[in-house]
Each structure stands twice: as structure tokens, then as C-alpha cells.
Amino acid sequence: MVYTPSLMRKAMGYFNSFDLHLILADGRRLSFEKISQADAFLEDGDFVLDVKAGPVLALKLRRKDGLPFDIEKVDYDFDLPLKNFNRFLVPDCGRYYNRYFTPLLSWGRTISMIGGNHGNPFAAFMDHHDRIVLAIGIVGQLVEMGFTVTSPGRSLRNTLVVDRGRFRFQMNRPAGNFKLGRFTCFEEALFICENSPSWFHALHRYAEAYYQMYGSQFEILEEAFYPTWCSWVPWNSDDLNEAKILENARLAKEIGVRTIILDDGWYGPGCDSASLESNMGDYRPDVRKFPDLSGTAEKIRLLGMKSLLWVAPLAVSPEAECYQQVKGLLMEEKGRTWKSPSGFHDLCPCCPQARQLILDKIPELLAYGFDGLKVDLYNNIGSEPCTAGHNHDCTTTTQGVMRLMKEYWQRLKAIKPDALMESKNNYGNVYSAQFGSMIRGGDSPYDINNNFWNCIYPRAYSPVVHNDYLCWTSAESDHDLAILLIKQITAGVPTLSVDLAGVSESQRTVLKGWLGIYNRYLETFAKGNLEPQSGAMDVWDINGSETAIVSLLHNAKEFNWPAGKTQVLVMNGTDNHNIYTRIPETTAAVQVNLDCYLREVERTRVTLADTGTIHVPSAGLAIFDLRAESGDR
Ligand SMILES: [Zn+2]
Structure with a gap:
């Protein structure tokens, strides 16, 4: 293994510059190197590249004589100090990326969006707490794409090689044997993000930049x-x-x-x-x-x-x-x-x-x-x-x-x-x-976590996401069926695909309970702002105007209390009954606890204090009413 550690660049941020390479249909290659986040006017032969810094880095390429030209390939090349990343988010349609969270799976390989992966030219690299170190997105037309990490890369003997401690990767468009097309002015932009609490937030910001440039309009029914x-x-x-x-x-x-x-x-x-x-x-x-x-x-x-x-x-x-x-x-x-x-x-x-x-x-x-x-x-x-x-x-x-x-x-x-x-x-x-x-979300029968990742990805840029249809058997306990539904409701619109004639009475009670909560709080689920509380993505907020819904998943043990709401719902998708919470100020509330069937099991007055613990049944729900705290009930 060849390894020469490089001195880490300090302070100013991780990203420095990138190179843009183009192959034209007539065989010519254009190169524009060391493009940084600053205005620039670069020339290569009879072509000029106009770079404008802003919320995104806008790129405009044209011929000096204004004539049209045919582009076969556009490659964005990045060369950065190598770090131990916690996770990778490779360019994807949202269906396969979670299989490539492990950085090692990208070393020396090309991950292609081709043949039915009509995905997003967006990649992100996370620190040890899954915060963004760097996220890169190309704001341009959607085409087949290759994402290749060349360092760490592979030698001719298929041995891992790290070139001088560098992290080098390319985003190649279009991938495979496709050619990009004819342009009079080739326009794209680069989204660069070096500070974001999670990849979900970074992907959301990338989408906002995309919608700004392309004027996307959603009709929400x-x-x-x-x-x-x-x-x-x-x-x-x-x-x-x-x-x-x-x-x-x-x-x-x-x-x-x-x-x-x-x-x-x-x-x-x-x-x-x-x-x-x-x-x-x-x-x-x-x-x-x-x-x-x-x-x-x-x-x-x-x-x-x-x-x-x-x-x-x-x-x-x-x-x-x-x-x-x-x-x-x-x-x-x-x-x-x-x-x-x-x-x-x-x-x-x-x-x-x-x-x-x-x-x-x-x-x-x-x-x-x-x-x-x-x-x-x-x-x-x-x-x-x-x-x-x-x-x-x-x-x-x-x-x-x-x-x-x-x-x-x-x-x-x-x-x-x-x-x-x-x-x-x-x-x-x-x-x-x-x-x-x-x-x-793409088909994920009997795989709720894969479904969760498939749904959460488009939730970063699309207002309505349906879960892939939940299916289960009688082997699922009522408690676990409730956990499945909490994961579904957190990720998007709940959907089912089972023969309901064969579902037990108690499972039907669980379904009726959770779909009932979803329908009752539809306004918050539909219009509330969904975001994870951290890069770990095991605690999610759905913030409506008056009501906030907090969803605890996997093995979450703590969450931040949503500020400024009159009602807070805590869906407990974990196996922990006592949850640690951070609250900005001591607050009194009436707390109603519901079990996995959404039956009321406890109603108490509580004083919520910072670094305190709240009790919520596993696979159940707690509803906190902060308006009722001063009145008698
Ligand atoms: Zn054809």
C-alpha cells in the first residue's frame, strides 16, 4: 500500500477547487482547472467559461464565435485531502444509496446511475456524527451519471492505493456510451455545501437551488x-x-x-x-x-x-x-x-x-x-x-x-x-x-428500514412521498406492527398491501389506531416541516404551526423538545420507555399516554424540565397539551 500522509488544509473549509473537463464530438478536449468559489473568466482555445459565484457556482461555456457545439462528456474532477468519513452518499435515485453508506465500497470504483437509475447528481461525505463535511450537487439537466473515486483507488493488481493522502473523485456526465448533446451555451451550476447537520438537510438545500434555477412547480393535492x-x-x-x-x-x-x-x-x-x-x-x-x-x-x-x-x-x-x-x-x-x-x-x-x-x-x-x-x-x-x-x-x-x-x-x-x-x-x-x-419508495416488501431510506431520500426534495406498501404476517406482534407503522408515518404517507380479510382483530386495532392518528393530524403530517434532529436520523421532527410531532426510531434515547408549540406528540418507535429530553425552559403540560393500540393508558400533569426524562410507552404515543396546563381538567 502506497501512503504518503498530506498536511491537512486548515480552517478555511474543506473544499478548495475543482477541474472541469469536456470531450467534444469532434474529439477535442477542453480543460478548465482550479475553479474555485469565485468569479472567473477562463479560456481554452476558442471556448470561454464564465464562472459566477453565488448561492451556487454558475458555469456558462460557449464558443467565442457564438456557434453551436456538440458535447460528448462533461467531467467534474475533485481533489481533496483524504479523511476518514463516517458515511458516503453516492449519486442515486434514492433506491440504492443506503447500500453504499460504507466509504470503502466506493474506493477505486464507479457507481453508475444508468439503465433505470434516473437519479440526482448529488454526493455527500459525512463526519463521525454524520454531519456534512462536503456535499456536491450538479444543477443541470438529468442524465446518466458515473461517480468514480480514483483515490483511494486500485492498482493494476487490484490492490488498494491511496495517492499521496488525497481523496479524488469524479462526476462524469453522461455515463456509458451516451453523449450529452448540442449547445450554443452550455449552462450548469455546482452546489457546494460544507456545513449541514445531515445529508437530508444538504439534499434539501441542493433541491432548493435546483428549483430556483429550473422554476419547478408542485401541485399538491x-x-x-x-x-x-x-x-x-x-x-x-x-x-x-x-x-x-x-x-x-x-x-x-x-x-x-x-x-x-x-x-x-x-x-x-x-x-x-x-x-x-x-x-x-x-x-x-x-x-x-x-x-x-x-x-x-x-x-x-x-x-x-x-x-x-x-x-x-x-x-x-x-x-x-x-x-x-x-x-x-x-x-x-x-x-x-x-x-x-x-x-x-x-x-x-x-x-x-x-x-x-x-x-x-x-x-x-x-x-x-x-x-x-x-x-x-x-x-x-x-x-x-x-x-x-x-x-x-x-x-x-x-x-x-x-x-x-x-x-x-x-x-x-x-x-x-x-x-x-x-x-x-x-x-x-x-x-x-x-x-x-x-x-x-421503491419496492421493499418485508424490509421496513430499506423502505424508510427509500422514502426519506425523496422527502428531502418532494412534498408528497408514499411508502412502499407495508406487508406483514401474523408472525408480527401487535407491538412490532405499531413500530412498522411509526416508521411509515415518519417517512411519508402510510400504505398497506395485505389481504385485510386475514388480519387479526388485534392487528386491525393497531392499524385503525395509527391510521386514525395520521388522519387526525393530517394537516401537520402533510404541511409540517420534516427534518432529522441529527445526522444519526433516529429522531425526526414534523413541525406544524401549533403542533409538533417527534418520532423516535431504532434505539433513540433522547430528543430536543420542539420550541414554541401548544401541542407535542411523541411517537415512540424505540424499545425505551423513558426518554431523555432537552427543553429550553421548564414547562407544565397535560400528558396523555397511549399504548400500541392507541388506547389511553395514563393521563397526568407533568412539569417538563431540561435534562429531564419523560415516560412514553414503547410502540405508543404521548400527547402533550401545553395549553391545558393552567386550567383545571
Ligand atoms: Zn429509440
Whole structure:
């Protein structure tokens, strides 16, 4: 191992400068080195780079003669003193980053956002308390990306090599064989953050910078926050039918669910079917399962519930009736029609005629009477540029998906202005989060913590995030089911996917209790500001105007009391009954303790003092009323 320790730069901050390298289509390479956080005007041949310092570092590249030019690649190169970081946050769509928290997994490797990871060009490196040492984000169009750490790197013999104590990494855009495109003026900006209590805060600030530059507009519908039940997990979709949906809708309503999703398989064999024959892409109801699909939607509506219908707009099975008609619009990879591991092809999102075909299907889907669509599987897509002979108006697949998402949302809204639409981790990024009602965490059945990370990531930049659908068995205790629900409610909108007919009476009481609390405090959950109390992310605040909700997770033993609220709810997702709290001033309150079923077990007057301890049942809830403290009850 080669190791030469370097002198650490002191005081002024960790970040110093970066180099920007470009490869042009004519083979020329442009280099702009030592770009710091200051205004600069740099030249390389007949190109000029204008650097403007501000909340972000704005970069403008153009030719001196003003003519357009074609860029193949843009690389941002960083060279910093190496530190022992506690965690890494690699660029990602929010679905895989938690698998790369360990810095060592990045040494000498490229982590790619390609082939369905339509993620954010944002990376962060944390200190021993998971505060930000440095976070870097590129504010630019979303494309495939590579994040490569070259030091610590690997020798030709695959041995770890640290070059002179340096931490060197690159952000390469676009990754793989994609090319960036044609520009008259190439504009991007660099977000640089060296001081933030957590990566969640830094990602939030990056998103604010992104929205500032791109003028993103979110349409927030109250219905998007409704607890949701989905048909996906409980059965094989071969066994899906109207009776099962309606029975579950009735049971779901009783426990506080307000939206039903009819998932994959309503039109024929779903992705979970043992049958390899599929008609995915045709999207006409399977009358053996749903003799009258519009009638099913109407019956859900008459229950007073909202409904969503699943669709995978890009996917076309080889056996689908539409296959012959659309085969010229399918993606090709290296001259062969691309086929996913699940066995279906994709319409090419970079092809305007393919997108038009997809958009023209929306009226037919909405005509069944559902309140919106669950739009799925933009992530099952190839990682090579499409080689088909049809037209292309986007240069990379991610660009095509982004354009399709925008057009899909616009068309949906034009037909049904109050339509709901669910998108998912892999393609709900800082740019596209605005094209839909909510982003859902990627599939994490029976893995609540993975689901938690998948949801928390988009929560940093998107106002409505749905959990992946909670599923559990009778092996789960009532206490632990409550813990699962606390984690869900902290991360976003609670969602379920179990056959409720088989859920025990006591588990149903737990569900009804926690969904009841969620619905009762919906205003705070929906509009309150969510943030972790520290980089450890085991204590979360949801701060509304009058009410604050504190969520304690994993093994949290202490929290900071939310200041200036008349009501404070403490959800105890830990196994600790006595929680240490820091309170700025001694406060009297009435405390009501509820157990995991949300049944009142204790009502007391308490005096909350700094460095004191409060008692909250594990898997339960404490409600502190600070207004009632002076009055008699
Ligand atoms: Zn194509």
C-alpha cells in the first residue's frame, strides 16, 4: 500500500477547487482547472467559461464565435485531502444509496446511475456524527451519471492505493456510451455545501437551488396524502378479481385507508405470474377478473374512496396484440430489440412518435373512471443508447424518460385536472418530482428500514412521498406492527398491501389506531416541516404551526423538545420507555399516554424540565397539551 500522509488544509473549509473537463464530438478536449468559489473568466482555445459565484457556482461555456457545439462528456474532477468519513452518499435515485453508506465500497470504483437509475447528481461525505463535511450537487439537466473515486483507488493488481493522502473523485456526465448533446451555451451550476447537520438537510438545500434555477412547480393535492391500500403483495396477480378488491376496500375504509390502487394484473397476467405469456402493453381489462372495470371503479367511489389504476407506459410484451403495430418504436440496443429481464420490450422514450402513442393511451385508461394512475416501470430500461432507426429528439435515455414524464403529467392534467399520479424512486428526481402527485419508495416488501431510506431520500426534495406498501404476517406482534407503522408515518404517507380479510382483530386495532392518528393530524403530517434532529436520523421532527410531532426510531434515547408549540406528540418507535429530553425552559403540560393500540393508558400533569426524562410507552404515543396546563381538567 502506497501512503504518503498530506498536511491537512486548515480552517478555511474543506473544499478548495475543482477541474472541469469536456470531450467534444469532434474529439477535442477542453480543460478548465482550479475553479474555485469565485468569479472567473477562463479560456481554452476558442471556448470561454464564465464562472459566477453565488448561492451556487454558475458555469456558462460557449464558443467565442457564438456557434453551436456538440458535447460528448462533461467531467467534474475533485481533489481533496483524504479523511476518514463516517458515511458516503453516492449519486442515486434514492433506491440504492443506503447500500453504499460504507466509504470503502466506493474506493477505486464507479457507481453508475444508468439503465433505470434516473437519479440526482448529488454526493455527500459525512463526519463521525454524520454531519456534512462536503456535499456536491450538479444543477443541470438529468442524465446518466458515473461517480468514480480514483483515490483511494486500485492498482493494476487490484490492490488498494491511496495517492499521496488525497481523496479524488469524479462526476462524469453522461455515463456509458451516451453523449450529452448540442449547445450554443452550455449552462450548469455546482452546489457546494460544507456545513449541514445531515445529508437530508444538504439534499434539501441542493433541491432548493435546483428549483430556483429550473422554476419547478408542485401541485399538491390533499388526496395525495390519504392512506392507501394496494393490491400488489397479498396474492399472485393471477388470483386478482373484483370481489377481493371490493372486500379489501370495505375493510380498508374501516381502518382509515382512503385510496385503493388496482395494481399490475388487471389486464391479464401480471409480472408475478407463472405464465410467460403476457399481454402487457394492450391494457384492456381481463374480463375473467374484472367483468366491468368501470363498475369496479364506481363501487370504490361509492365507498367514498379514491382509486388508482396501474400502468407501465413503456412496457410491451412480445405476445401483446399491439406488438406488431408498435415494434418500430421499441428500443434497440446494439442493433437488437431490447428486452428486460422481466421479458418485455420498451417503447423508446427518446422517440417523439413513441411518446405520442403513450400519451394517446391516457384517455382510454382514464375512461374506466379511476381517480388517477400508478405509473410504473420507467426503471426497467436498458443502459445503452437506442440504436433503432426511428426518430430521436433526446440524446440519452434518462432525458427521454424525463421528457415523457413531463408530457404524461401535462396530458393527464389536461384531461382530468384533479387526477392523481404515483411515480417511483428511480425516476422521481429533483427535476421530475413535480410531474406527479407523489413519489413512492421503491419496492421493499418485508424490509421496513430499506423502505424508510427509500422514502426519506425523496422527502428531502418532494412534498408528497408514499411508502412502499407495508406487508406483514401474523408472525408480527401487535407491538412490532405499531413500530412498522411509526416508521411509515415518519417517512411519508402510510400504505398497506395485505389481504385485510386475514388480519387479526388485534392487528386491525393497531392499524385503525395509527391510521386514525395520521388522519387526525393530517394537516401537520402533510404541511409540517420534516427534518432529522441529527445526522444519526433516529429522531425526526414534523413541525406544524401549533403542533409538533417527534418520532423516535431504532434505539433513540433522547430528543430536543420542539420550541414554541401548544401541542407535542411523541411517537415512540424505540424499545425505551423513558426518554431523555432537552427543553429550553421548564414547562407544565397535560400528558396523555397511549399504548400500541392507541388506547389511553395514563393521563397526568407533568412539569417538563431540561435534562429531564419523560415516560412514553414503547410502540405508543404521548400527547402533550401545553395549553391545558393552567386550567383545571
Ligand atoms: Zn429509440
